[in-house]
Structure formats: C-alpha cells, structure tokens
Amino acid sequence: GAVVSQHPSRVICKSGTSVKIECRSLDFQATTMFWYRQFPKQSLMLMATSNEGSKATYEQGVEKDKFLINHASLTLSTLTVTSAHPEDSSFYICSASESGGWNEQFFGPGTRLTVL
C-alpha cells in the first residue's frame, strides 16, 4: 500500500527559531502533497497544496512567508515554520496523492510541534 512518512514525529523548539518538517511518499510518486494543521479536538485545517516543481497554493489566512513549502521532487515536500511562536504549536499532517485526486490521498503520521 501507499506509505507516507513524516520527520520528525515530534519537535520542541524555542520561540523565534525555525523548524523544518519533511513529508515523503515512500513507494509512489506524489504529484500533489497537502499540508494540514490540527489543533486539539478540532478538525484538520488545510494549510496549502503543493505540486511538484511549482509554487504551493496557500489557503486563505495562512501566511506563505511564515510557512514555507517546498515540493522539490515527486517524493518529498517540506514545510518550514519560520520564526515559530507558541501559537504555532500544533499537530502538522501531510498527505500525498499520486494522481492529485482527493479520493486517494494518503496521510503521513503527523508531526507534533511544541514551541516554548
């Protein structure tokens, strides 16, 4: 089956630092990768959609200069939270789709970010 990995699984950082989260599709080529954020007891919120080789499309209200997304290859997308603050603490989840279709996105295991 399609496997998506994320690294790191947990990260704790100081306020003002930057954190990079990697999302990899291990056994398929992901045309499209999606980045979500989930606060405790809330729904997943789509942050951005990225297609390999092109700029990410950000959802309304998501600062593209703060959440840098790079989808440099068909198997890797990265999300960098720049100048992180405590309110950025959340569960960040990526998903990947081979065809770009919503009905076949496979989720990574998530990254728990805690900003002190």
Added chain:
Amino acid sequence: GQNIDQPTEMTATEGAIVQINCTYQTSGFNGLFWYQQHAGEAPTFLSYNVLDGLEEKGRFSSFLSRSKGYSYLLLKELQMKDSASYLCAVLDSNYQLIWGAGTKLIIKP
C-alpha cells in the same frame, strides 16, 4: 457558510453496532469521506461515497443521501481497537475538502 455536523462523542459496547451520523451543508458536492484517527496519529482513509446508497467494506459501511445532505458510518462487531475519532469530510464544488470536527468513539468492554 459551509458546515459539517457530527456528534462530538459516542459510547458503545464491544461486539455491538454503532452508527455515526454526519450532516453537511456545502457549496456543491463532489464526494464524502470518512477517516479514522487514533489519538496523536494521522487520519486513515475508511470510505469515499459520491453516489447515494450504502457501501460496505468488511465491518465498516458508509451510507450517503445527497438529497438530505446526510451520511453515516456504520461499525459492526465493535472491537476495542475501534476506539478513535471518526472524521467526516466533504469535497465541495471547488474541490476544497471541508472537514467535520470528528466524533470520538469510546468502546467499553
């Protein structure tokens, strides 16, 4: 506005059957998903319905009525490992995925 409603929490007994409902009001409809999410983990895909009716997949079934803006996820022969949150999500006319807040299912022995 767009809205997905599902109960916050449900409790059921091991071996029993439980039905988790989801109602939606969205701008257009291109399908409804159900995902299972264990605490601290990413969601895993359970089902996708785009046509009316019941889709059965092992112990899990999903039903859709587009005219009523309604779906349910039916879980049979409940096992302790089924304790999780169940997320309903609808793909609207712009192919935006609108997520419900999830239903936390507690299974008791």
